[in-house]
Amino acid sequence: MLHVKSIGTPLVLLLALLAxxxxxxxxxxxxxxxxxxxxxxxxxxxxxxxxxxQALSEATGSEGSDKAGKPERDASAQDI
Known part of the structure; x- marks a missing residue:
């Protein structure tokens, strides 16, 4: 019976480490x-x-404002 107790403690420690x-x-x-x-x-x-x-640009008919506004969107996306 003493042999089982001596195995029990290391076994519990091993199971704790595995967990x-x-x-x-x-x-x-x-x-x-x-x-x-x-x-x-x-x-x-x-x-x-x-x-x-793109949809906004197509709706308003302004292609140039899309390219000018793109760096601002990228900077704000990085802040998030």
Whole structure:
């Protein structure tokens, strides 16, 4: 019976270490997924903004203002 107790403590410690390393891996995976989702959302916002600007230019008939306004949109997108 003494033999089982001496194995029990290292086993509990080993399981705790495995659980902690599993949590770290899950955290890294979740962070990676969040980064990918944020990048996809940014791309979708940029494409929507581009399409809206193009539609506005076509509706107003001004092609030149679209090119002049583009650097401002890029700067504001970086602030977010």
């Amino acid at each position: 902690m390393s599993g949590c770290e891996q899950a955290e890294k995976s979740a962070q990676q997924m969040l980064n990918q989702a944020a990048e996809s959302a940014k791309e979708a916002i940029d494409k929507t903004n581009e399409a809206a600007q």
